[in-house]
Amino acid sequence: MTHPALELIDTIYTGNGWKVRLLCGYLGVTLQRRSLSIVEGDLDTEAFRRINPWGQVPVLRTREGPWLAESAAILWYLARGTDFLPTAALAQAQVLQWLFFEQTQHMVNLAQPRLWVELRGTMKRDDPAVLAWRELGDKALACMEAHLQLQHYFVGDRPSIADVALFPYTCMAEQGGYDLQPYPSLRRWLERMQALEGYVPLL
Amino acid sequence: MTHPALELIDTIYTGNGWKVRLLCGYLGVTLQRRSLSIVEGDLDTEAFRRINPWGQVPVLRTREGPWLAESAAILWYLARGTDFLPTAALAQAQVLQWLFFEQTQHMVNLAQPRLWVELRGTMKRDDPAVLAWRELGDKALACMEAHLQLQHYFVGDRPSIADVALFPYTCMAEQGGYDLQPYPSLRRWLERMQALEGYVPLL
Numbered sequence: 001m002t003h004p005a006l007e008l009i010d011t012i013y014t015g016n017g018w019k020v021r022l023l024c025g026y027l028g029v030t031l032q033r034r035s036l037s038i039v040e041g042d043l044d045t046e047a048f049r050r051i052n053p054w055g056q057v058p059v060l061r062t063r064e065g066p067w068l069a070e071s072a073a074i075l076w077y078l079a080r081g082t083d084f085l086p087t088a089a090l091a092q093a094q095v096l097q098w099l100f101f102e103q104t105q106h107m108v109n110l111a112q113p114r115l116w117v118e119l120r121g122t123m124k125r126d127d128p129a130v131l132a133w134r135e136l137g138d139k140a141l142a143c144m145e146a147h148l149q150l151q152h153y154f155v156g157d158r159p160s161i162a163d164v165a166l167f168p169y170t171c172m173a174e175q176g177g178y179d180l181q182p183y184p185s186l187r188r189w190l191e192r193m194q195a196l197e198g199y200v201p202l203l
Numbered sequence: 204m205t206h207p208a209l210e211l212i213d214t215i216y217t218g219n220g221w222k223v224r225l226l227c228g229y230l231g232v233t234l235q236r237r238s239l240s241i242v243e244g245d246l247d248t249e250a251f252r253r254i255n256p257w258g259q260v261p262v263l264r265t266r267e268g269p270w271l272a273e274s275a276a277i278l279w280y281l282a283r284g285t286d287f288l289p290t291a292a293l294a295q296a297q298v299l300q301w302l303f304f305e306q307t308q309h310m311v312n313l314a315q316p317r318l319w320v321e322l323r324g325t326m327k328r329d330d331p332a333v334l335a336w337r338e339l340g341d342k343a344l345a346c347m348e349a350h351l352q353l354q355h356y357f358v359g360d361r362p363s364i365a366d367v368a369l370f371p372y373t374c375m376a377e378q379g380g381y382d383l384q385p386y387p388s389l390r391r392w393l394e395r396m397q398a399l400e401g402y403v404p405l406l
Contacts, residue, residue: 053346053349053350054304054308054342054343054346062293062296064292064293066293066297068293068296068297068300069300069304070299070300070303070304070307072299072303073296073297073299073300073302073303074296076295076296076299077292077293077295077296080292080295089267089280089283090265090267090269090271090280092279092280092283093265093271093276093277093279093280094269094271094276096273096275096276096279097271097272097273097276099276099303100273100275100276100302100303100306101257101272101273103303103306103307104273104306104307104311105257108307139257140257143256143257146256147256
């Protein structure tokens with residue numbers, strides 16, 4: 001029995017979609033990729049809402065058939081049974097802790113300045129809203145720096161989907177006006193992730 | 204060998220902490236609970252930052268010793284090996300999908316109006332910021348309603364931590380000015396959750 005191909009729907013520049021392609025690169029898993037355009041309104045169609053009712057990318061067509069949304073849930077699905085997802089109870093929970101940290105403390109503050117300053121160009125680096133995001137985002141980066149002063153990867157002694165999830169928006173932080181100079185351990189971790197076999201760049 | 208007791212640090216009114224106590228009620232698991240006060244500055248101390256560097260409750264002291272943050276990661280840790288966490292790959296990923304939906308689309312928009320309108324009293328129900336949260340929150344509630352028209356629980360045919368995570372802020376939505384009348388399937392699901400053995404109210 002052959003499984004249907006894993007199909008990923010994303011947009012070209014999304015860091016959340018990059019996470020999935022990055023993990024597949026490290027794992028040597030082949031994806032069919034289809035990139036939609038937010039500007040063209042591709043996510044705001046009846047057809048796409050049947051795939052994801054809350055209208056966001058990335059989404060993955062699973063081996064079982066149904067579409068799966070939420071980048072971190074997709075990472076979990078693809079990493080099960082591989083070295084990128086530990087099996088012990090505490091280590092799994094710590095991976096999840098960083099996945100939720102990424103979505104609620106990190107990504108939201110790092111992605112928005114990049115979107116409005118770099119990609120759309122409708123805000124400047126010193127707009128009050130951008131400065132507010134950067135204050136919270138720098139708090140998240142400082143937490144990561146403190147953790148990476150103690151260990152090379154976020155959970156245990158080898159890369160997991162916690163690292164994969166945190167990589168894209170950290171790597172692109174400077175596009176939103178962040179300065180990574182104060183975070184030397186974070187910068188070494190970024191280099192470590194880029195040196196892993198199978199690394200896939202955004203473009 | 205006896206395990207050290209599971210210890211939960213929360214605040215009295217937090218819905219994120221309620222999730223953990225609710226699951227423990229359903230599972231019949233005993234927790235030591237210690238409630239801190241945001242107003243008294245308990246979360247902004249050196250001692251608490253050693254427990255959670257990003258300064259949020261709830262946190263759980265695990266059986267293995269380390270403290271675990273992020274309510275959804277705590278739910279996962281406690282539910283492993285129980286009926287509240289399915290084991291199949293797709294079902295687990297779907298549970299995670301709803302856990303991330305709860306944190307990024309649902310909780311953020313339902314908790315804020317409750318906090319500023321009901322608990323702090325510094326905003327009114329028709330303030331522009333509250334109306335903006337409510338527009339997004341109603342989108343999340345409509346997604347849940349559509350899903351619950353098809354099935355009794357969020358994943359599979361029995362309650363999981365996806366239901367436990369989504370329950371508290373949905374149950375308290377009216378405190379933030381939400382009207383649940385347009386969501387009959389959602390209201391029946393709330394009643395179903397309250398009727399389960401071991402149900403624990405907020406206070």
